[in-house]
Amino acid sequence: MAIDIDVEKRLGDRLIAARFSAGPGLTALFGPSGVGKTSILNMVAGLLRPDRGHIRIGARALFGDGIDLPPEARRIGYVFQDGRLFPHRRVRANLVYGHDLTDPAKRWMSLDEAVDFLGIGDLLGRWPASLSGGEAQRVAIGRALLRGPDCLLMDEPLSSLDAARRGDIMAVIERIRDELKLPILYVSHDRAEVDRLATSVIALDT
Amino acid sequence: MAIDIDVEKRLGDRLIAARFSAGPGLTALFGPSGVGKTSILNMVAGLLRPDRGHIRIGARALFGDGIDLPPEARRIGYVFQDGRLFPHRRVRANLVYGHDLTDPAKRWMSLDEAVDFLGIGDLLGRWPASLSGGEAQRVAIGRALLRGPDCLLMDEPLSSLDAARRGDIMAVIERIRDELKLPILYVSHDRAEVDRLATSVIALDT
């Protein structure tokens, strides 16, 4: 499945414009801070409405030509740059939030599996406010994957993880990319990460 | 000036214990996610009270033996892992918050200088909520440096910056380390960063 994006959006006095088609596999969005990477992911997720343009994943139109699917209908899994765990739900309840809303047939990962490769077994009973930066980041990854999406959006998902953990998670992302053949939009500033994971790289420029 | 730390702190069911002396220059704290790096910085900053132990910077005792300086008296500059910009102040007011509170004689950087090497000149009139991840991170760095501290605590300050920007800022950190001879505690998971900046590396382990 390919992702086809052609959007424009004015934010304050900045104009974010992006136009690219990414083939199957993992597409890395690469570009300086403030160029609009997060904005693009938000538009794909349905959290930010483009001023004009279209967004398609495979045969499905998410936006454009009068279509504007609500976020919950887009079937995407989004790892936010800023975590966004639900502060009033314990880690376990955060993890299964999307999982429980998904048709069991569409899920492709179990809670145990996610907990296992993310190494967050000890944290299930904890409140998000007590997590360390990296712990919160791992929970956020788990939450997005457990939702069993058709497409993944990952905004610097590994930025505050140590090398070992990073390797484990990259391995899982590779598996998802290759076995499940999910289209993945991936934002990172880390060359090594991009080199290892990316099927294609989109360089954004102002 | 050297940093001398020997602290213990129980957080939930985890015991954070650290004991090290770091010579002058930049000391990198290295260790897996959740090992307690942020907690140690918080204890040095005076935001988290150790259960026992002492913290000294050069000849000054910050904590221990009945002493427990309040954060504002510790004269540290802290770049938080999670930004913590003041949402009700524009970028400019965030930057000068500590600057204005500091004796002009003790400042070692001007607003213009900071704005310049951080590349945030366009953002001065903006509200923090509208900043991108990397923009917010740069403002947070500027705010801590402009306070003109005697010691820097940096918790993954470059995690969401692109390589070019990262290089610029590392150059400044090097200058601060070498010219001002400030002791710096620096948390990072990035090998390259640590290799380039660190005078000494403390590996933390559970």
Next chain:
Amino acid sequence: AERGPVVLAAASLQESLTEAADAWAARGHPKPVLSFAASSALARQVIAGAPADLFLSADEEWMDAVAKAGLLRAGTRTTLLGNRLVLIAPAASKLRLTPARGFPIGRALGAGRLALADPAAVPAGKYAKAALTHLGVWQAVASKVAPAENVRAAMALVERGAAPLGIVYATDAKASRAVRIVGTFPAASHPPIRYPVAVLKASRHRDAAGFRAFLLSKPGRAIFARHGFSAP
């Protein structure tokens, strides 16, 4: 302008006393400062030491309470006014009924309620209860009473059709166009309705006694009579 004496007066005297004060001022005296509220509230203020000059109560009981606290100027307490009790119905009501021994008020009410000022607390209600008891019909209506905060509120219930009948002072009924006086209670059916007036011990105002005298004078009484009050 110089301030006149401070007069604390029962709320039901509002219109008439305001007129009397204007008349007094028209004679070249400083205009009295009139404060209208429930007699109970005013009496409590006096008892708490309020620096007022005259007190006009809607009943003897609260004047007694002030007297007992030793706050009246000796020899100044007299009865200023009297009033009558009437049975009222909404203006549109066709009901005919004359308050007399054993009159069929219970039947007239049907499933409706009888609006009164609270008979446990407010003077008008106490008089109404006394009258109905005297006429031997209290038992028939006791469970159908709607006790209101004061006479005006009781009358509002009748005006708005919430209650088919009510008992209020003649002065109130006279002033409202939304109610009809069905009948007047025999004066003998209840203790005499009296509004006592007295100068307070705390009074320092030279006009206090003068204004009191004016209220009791012929022109003063004429004003109250015009509003439906009777002589005591």
Next chain:
Amino acid sequence: MLSAEEWGIVALSLKVGGIAVLATLPLAFALAWLLARRSFPGRVLLDGLVHLPLVLPPVVTGWLLLIAFGPFGPAGRWLESWFGVSLMFRWTGAALAAAIMALPLMVRAMRLSIEGIDRRLEGAARTLGAGRWHCFWTISLPLALPGVLAALVLGFARSIGEFGATITFVSNIPGETRTLPLAIYSALQVPGAEAMVTRLALLSVALSLGALVLSEWLVRRTHGGRRLRGD
């Protein structure tokens, strides 16, 4: 300790206050939501309308209720002819009066909390597959909980203390509408009944202290764990 009559008054106050607050809660929340989240023509007017019972002397509110819900009033006639229901002189009328007086306090408290919600969390929930309603029930409402609890406490306390609108609207009928404040009022009208007044006032205080303690306990239960950590 308490006489049967006093028990009756307390029970009635609890019933009137409790039902008033619980029945108003959804409406108050909806209003708070509208005022916090939507902008529409007439927003300030609606806001003003909600504040009305706070601004007008309670007696006037009671009087307006009487005009509207009395047998001659439009709302009263409508209720009577369609449901055969009359609020006049009934505890339901007292509850209506209490509810209206409590409304502005409840709306404000909840509005403050709703405005404080981090809306990005709602966005996150939507991407996880939650529709508007599911998101509302699982994210927005729980995050607004402090405001809801504050609204319950404020509203209940206000209801327990409601006097002017109640007595004007539904008068002071023992067993139906004589709640604590009305009983206190009756006692205040009698010279020398200060002891009785004090007794009844202490009962009111006890009731609302009970509600307070309960709410604090609820807050602690639901929020205790998610305090931010001490850094």
Next chain:
Amino acid sequence: MLSAEEWGIVALSLKVGGIAVLATLPLAFALAWLLARRSFPGRVLLDGLVHLPLVLPPVVTGWLLLIAFGPFGPAGRWLESWFGVSLMFRWTGAALAAAIMALPLMVRAMRLSIEGIDRRLEGAARTLGAGRWHCFWTISLPLALPGVLAALVLGFARSIGEFGATITFVSNIPGETRTLPLAIYSALQVPGAEAMVTRLALLSVALSLGALVLSEWLVRRTHGGRRLRGD
């Protein structure tokens, strides 16, 4: 349009309400802060005490004020002998009554906002060299501003509508304590004066609508820019 007397009443209401709310604000904030941030023995009791004016019928509150601040009361005597000040029949007494009735609403609103402050921001300010007080003025207070504004609106509206405690405490003196609700009450005593009542009630409504519009404008001014962005 308005008679001189009506202007006088409006001006008095504004004075009483405005001063009551502004003078109470610091105390109310301090109480809200205490209740939100500190735990100490007697916390729930203090909380209950703050709610008292809400729970008790206003007439009782007025009566208690009369007992305490009347010329024969302990507080009244003290004020008289030390400052030569008496609140009896004075607008200052009306302001005191209004302030006490508004207190619980103001405290709750501010408490909600204070509890919502992200305390990590205060920590950040401290590391930047701000002492407790500077941090309070520059961080905590501005972040609690929505609650403060809500408190001002609620408190002002409540003050404008205050009746029972005022008339019981300081009576109904024209030009001194006859605020709008007392004037309305006086008009209500006159049968057939519904037009006058309506007129005065509309004045009350206008006053509080004005306060609302003002507060909304202030909120927009101080907060407009820092809305979270639309993601």
